[in-house]
Amino acid sequence: MNIALFGYGKMGKMIEQIAQERGHTIVAKIDVGTADVDYGAMDVAIDFSTPDAAFENITNCFKNGVPVISGTTGWLSRYDEAVEQCTENKGAFIYASNFSLGVNIFFELNSHLAKMMSKLEQYKVSMEEIHHTQKLDAPSGTAITLAEGIIGNSSYSDWKLDTAGDKIIPITSIREGMVPGTHCICYESDVDSIEIKHTAHNRQGFALGAVIAAEWIKGKTGVFSMKDVLNLS
Ligand SMILES: NC(=O)C1=CN([C@@H]2O[C@H](COP(=O)(O)OP(=O)(O)OC[C@H]3O[C@@H](n4cnc5c(N)ncnc54)[C@H](OP(=O)(O)O)[C@@H]3O)[C@@H](O)[C@H]2O)C=CC1
Numbered sequence: 001m002n003i004a005l006f007g008y009g010k011m012g013k014m015i016e017q018i019a020q021e022r023g024h025t026i027v028a029k030i031d032v033g034t035a036d037v038d039y040g041a042m043d044v045a046i047d048f049s050t051p052d053a054a055f056e057n058i059t060n061c062f063k064n065g066v067p068v069i070s071g072t073t074g075w076l077s078r079y080d081e082a083v084e085q086c087t088e089n090k091g092a093f094i095y096a097s098n099f100s101l102g103v104n105i106f107f108e109l110n111s112h113l114a115k116m117m118s119k120l121e122q123y124k125v126s127m128e129e130i131h132h133t134q135k136l137d138a139p140s141g142t143a144i145t146l147a148e149g150i151i152g153n154s155s156y157s158d159w160k161l162d163t164a165g166d167k168i169i170p171i172t173s174i175r176e177g178m179v180p181g182t183h184c185i186c187y188e189s190d191v192d193s194i195e196i197k198h199t200a201h202n203r204q205g206f207a208l209g210a211v212i213a214a215e216w217i218k219g220k221t222g223v224f225s226m227k228d229v230l231n232l233s
């Protein structure tokens, strides 16, 4: 398959390596300021760019008939608009805040735990995410997805950075060193705590998931999620 990389940073480079190992060809590496993008050469685009760049990268692909896998976080206030443009152009699109198999299992575990804990008012939930110091957005996209999983399965109604409150999930974002991504959810009562935690050891799991999503979307039309790709529904 001919893959174009929108964003050739830490993730773009990891995706290139894994895509080539799986027999794919990288036909374009598009970074800030790249001119002359040849959409005709691409079977699929994989966007891991920046919060400011993602929407334009994604919608330009839709307009040019190229299916898109996007893992860029921090641009989701325009997600609905992107979905509209995908539908108008009969395109194909998958966004995931986290493409790793482990985190997608963790998302399911989080929703199931939230449902069970919703019956126990003595427990208060909180979340902590830790990432490298180059990360531009906080909280992480993964933390937001986890918070939405709790909100959809409990009486919590919102999340806030560093702020606790009634029906509010407080999220703490820590930026240190080269940490690839750690997410921990804690339910605490006066007598005990329950914690679930996912720790990425490197970026390979994110990159492999994105390439698998790119292979899966070929020939399809519509807006999908990693749940569809991994058959987790
Ligand atoms: N969903 C998932 O599984 C994962 C998501 N991510 C997310 O992916 C994104 C990228 O992460 P990462 O690779 O670590 O970040 P990097 O900063 O290493 O890479 C981002 C790249 O995008 C480039 N860029 C800037 N503007 C544009 C543009 N207009 N078009 C194309 N590329 C552009 C940057 O170029 P320059 O440096 O010259 O500005 C840089 O090379 C982040 O939002 C991160 O949160 C990360 C890991 C996993």
Ligand SMILES: O=C(O)C1=N[C@H](C(=O)O)C[C@H](O)C1
Residues within 6 Å of the ligand: 073, 097, 098, 131, 135, 136, 139, 140, 141, 142, 143, 180, 181, 182
């Ligand atoms: O910026 C990163 O590095 C990561 N970003 C994603 C997020 O915001 O959740 C996924 C992963 O945690 C790494």
